[in-house]
C-alpha cells in the first residue's frame with residue numbers, strides 16, 4: 349500500500365500522518381513534500397505521483413531515494429540526459445481515460461524501452477494509471493479504464509498500480525500489486541453516495557471550536573454580513589469561533605448542520621472569516637464556552653461537503669495553519685512505528 353499523504357496528509361499534518369500510518373510506501377504530489385518526509389526521518393519508499401517538474405529535481409530525487417512517475421515523453425527525455433549518482437525507480441503513468449496526466453497507452457512500450465535503456469532508472473520499472481470515476485459505482489468508465497490499462501501493460505514486466513480509495517472499496521479487479529489509498533485513510537468516504545460509516549470508516553479529524561457569544565435577537569433582525577438571514581421570531585443566536593480563515597467553507601449555506609453540545613444546530617447567515625452564527629432555538633441549555641463540532645466524530649464531513657456543494661477532500665485539505673491540532677492517539681493493538 350502506498351498511502352497518499354499529499355496536501356499535508358489531506359490536511360491532517362504530513363509528519364504526524366507518516367509517523368502514524370503503517371504503510372509500505374508514501375505517495376506525494378511534489379518533491380517539496382517528499383523532502384519534508386525525508387527530513388522527518390521517513391525511510392520508506394516515497395513516490396512522486398507527478399514525477400519531476402524540471403530536470404534539476406532529478407539529482408535530489410536520486411540523493412533522497414525518491415521514486416518518480418514518468419507521465420510525459422518530456423520526462424523520459426530528462427532521464428535520458430541526466431547524470432545521476434544513483435539510479436531511480438520509475439513508474440510509467442499511463443492515461444487510460446482520465447485525460448489529465450499520462451502516456452498514451454500505445455506509446456507506453458516504446459517509452460518503457462527508453463527508460464529501461466537509460467542508465468538512471470532501476471530495472472524494476474512500475475506501471476500505473478489513475479481512475480477518473482471510480483467513485484461512481486454504476487459508471488462503466490472504470491471497467492473501460494481497467495481494460496485499457498491491461499492492454500497497455502500486456503507483456504511488460506513490472507509491478508502494477510491502479511486503485512485509489514474508491515477503486516479499493518468498490519472495484520476489487522483494480523487492486524493489482526500496489527493500491528494507493530488517500531481519502532479513506534482519513535476516514536472519509538470516496539463515494540458520491542455514501543458516508544464514511546457506510547464504508548466502515550471512522551473520521552480521523554474532528555474539527556471543533558466553542559461558543560463565544562449568545563445573544564437574544566428580535567424577530568425581523570438580520571444576521572451577519574449582507575443580512576442574508578432574518579430572525580423569524582425572537583430567538584437566541586450563538587456565535588462560534590470558526591470561519592473561512594480556519595478552513596470552514598464560506599459558501600456553507602444557512603441550514604448547514606453543526607453540533608452544539610453534541611446536538612445538531614443549523615448555521616444561519618453568512619460564514620465570516622473568524623465566526624459563524626447559529627440558530628439556538630432548540631438549545632436553551634447552550635452556554636458560552638460550550639463545544640461546537642464542525643465535522644468529524646458525530647457529524648460526517650460528507651454532510652458538510654454536500655451542504656456546501658463541495659467534497660470532503662477540499663474541507664479536510666482546507667484547514668488552515670492557525671487551527672491547532674490536538675492529537676489523541678487511539679490505542680491500536682499491534683501497531684508498529686510507521687516510518
Ligand SMILES: Cc1ncc(COP(=O)(O)O)c(C=O)c1O
Pocket residue numbers: 352397478511512513514528529530531532538
Ligand atoms: C495518482 C493518485 N493516486 C491515488 C490518489 C488517492 O486518491 P483518493 O484520495 O481518492 O484515495 C490520488 C489522489 O488524488 C492520486 O492523484
